[in-house]
Amino acid sequence: MSNTISKPENPYYSNTDTSKLNVSNAEWKKILSPDLYAVAREADTERAFTGTMWNDETKGTYYCATCGYKLFESNQKFTSSCGWPSFFEQENKESIVFKLDKSYGMIRTEALCGRCDSHLGHLFNDGPEPTGKRYCMNAISLDFVPNVDPKKSSTSLATITLGGGCYWCVEAVYDNLKGVQSVVSGYAGGRTKNPSYEEVCSGTTGHAEVVQITYDPTQTNTDEIFKVFFTVHDPTTLNRQGADVGTQYRSVIFYTNEKEKQEAKNVIAALQSAQVYDSPVVTTIEPLTQFYKAEEYHQDYYNNNKNQPYCKMVIQPKIEKFEKLFKKRLKNQN
Structure with a gap:
């Protein structure tokens, strides 16, 4: 079925079942990620x-991230300066229910999923015509599925290029992320054309070791890719990752358009504002002028050299950290 999403790890999730759910918070806590649980079941609010x-402004359908209930269509959405996904109308009169909220010394109208009663956000009377309403939603409470053009025989893929130290490490992590179609190790950001590994290692070319990630936007997105990126490497150490030192090991996001550039700025600003790290983030945001594929023996290095000391001591711990924190997003999860 088009324009739907599947979550096998969540037995209550369905884009077609409209029957009311009565599930305890204890049960939801076993199923939902900690961030989603905090918002959906404890009425937490994510950062704007x-x-x-x-x-x-992508066209598609918005579902409850907890139970899969259809909440909004994209033609009911508008861009609000508040910084949260905003809608002027709900899908139908049952899709969202309301409750008086007197928390934090304010009187507000809480918006809840009509099927599972999970917290979505709040309803305000300062929206655009024709309703004058603003459904101010937490993004984490929503699943979005873009419309599929039936005339297209295959999904359009997207790419992004990142540098987070040795490309062997970064490639090995993203190879296991659901939605990623391929990861290619290479070089970008420097002056030398078609550089060799030895030239890049000299630190004189200006290139960084990078990976170019090709992914299916219907299965993952830049938000998740950035979240993985800032989890498995240290963005606060200038021109180094552990024992790997030099400008070729710098933390960098390469963009190909203004949208990607702004997305990168937003995620770094959010990390700084939330003081996620004890030291400032030094990740650079650079335009991608040319990507050069690395030598073949660098491709899929970890899988081909798992018994090498570097793979065991450096790469394997990064993979284990990724698998622990993103266990529900691994390719081998059914």
Whole structure:
């Protein structure tokens, strides 16, 4: 079925079942990620301008991230300066229910999923015509599925290029992320054309070791890719990752258009504002002028050299950290 999403790890999730759910918070806590649980079941509020959903104009359908209930269509959405995804109308009168909220010394109208009663956000009377309403939603409470053009025989793929130290490490992590079609190790950001590994290692070319990630936007997105990126490497150490030192090991996001550039700026600003790290983030944001594929023996290096000391001591711990934190997003999860 088009324009739907599947979550095998969540037995209550369905884009077609409209029957009312009565599930305990204890049960939801076993199923939902900690961040989603905090918002959906404890009425937490995520930081404004989180991700890109608040100003994304892609056409599609918005579902409850907890139970899969259809909440909004993109033609009911508008870009609000508040920094949260905003809608002027709900899908139908049952899709969202309301409750008086007197928390934090304010009187507000809480918006809840009509199927599972999970917290979505709040309803305000300062929206655009024709309703004058503003459904102010937490992005994490929503699943978005873009419309599929039936005339297209295959999904359009997207690419992004990142540098987070040795490309062997970064490639090995993203190879296991659901939605990623391929990861190619290479070089970018320097002056030398068609550089060799030895030239890049000299630190004189200006190139960084990078990976170019090709992914299916219907299965993952830049928000998740950035989240993985800033989890598995240290963005606060200038021109180094552990024992790997030099400008070729710098933390860098390469963009190909203004949208990607702004997304990168937003995620770094959010990390700084939330003081996620004890030291400032030094990740650079640079235009991608040319990507050069690395030598063949660098491709899929970890899988081909798992018994090498570097793979065991440096790469394997990064993979284990990724698998622990993103266990529900691994390719081998059914």
